[in-house]
Amino acid sequence: MKRIIVNRYKCAYCGACVSVCKFDANELVETYLEIYPEKCTLCMACVKTCPMGALEVVE
Ligand code: SF4
Ligand code: SF4
Structure with missing residues (x-):
């Protein structure tokens, strides 16, 4: 997942x-x-917005 x-x-x-x-x-x-996977839709808005490149998608 x-x-x-x-x-x-x-x-x-x-x-x-x-x-x-x-x-x-x-x-x-x-x-x-804190990130709550049960609520996250993987819309990627946060990943694109983060100025530090601190967010990424993993399996
Ligand atoms: S903005 Fe980020 S944390 Fe929020 S639903 Fe989209 S991918 Fe998930
Ligand atoms: S640096 Fe990126 S991951 Fe950290 S709070 Fe700001 S936008 Fe979110």
């Missing part, structure tokens, strides 16, 4: 990916970006 993962070393916790997610599938929790 495909899912989005965040590279914690690249992520700047800017919240841009949270702003563009229409499915409430991600959230900034303190200093960590």
Whole structure:
């Protein structure tokens, strides 16, 4: 199953990916970006928006 993962070393916790997610599938929790695979539709909006290239799709 495909899912989005965040590279914690690249992520700047800017919240841009949270702003563009229409499915409430991600959230900034303190200093960590949480992604909820059960809500994620793999629309890729967050991946395209991230200025740090910190998000990617994995199997
Ligand atoms: S791929 Fe789409 S649905 Fe999934 S977390 Fe990113 S913006 Fe939200
Ligand atoms: S847009 Fe990228 S850098 Fe910003 S919080 Fe999301 S994953 Fe981190």
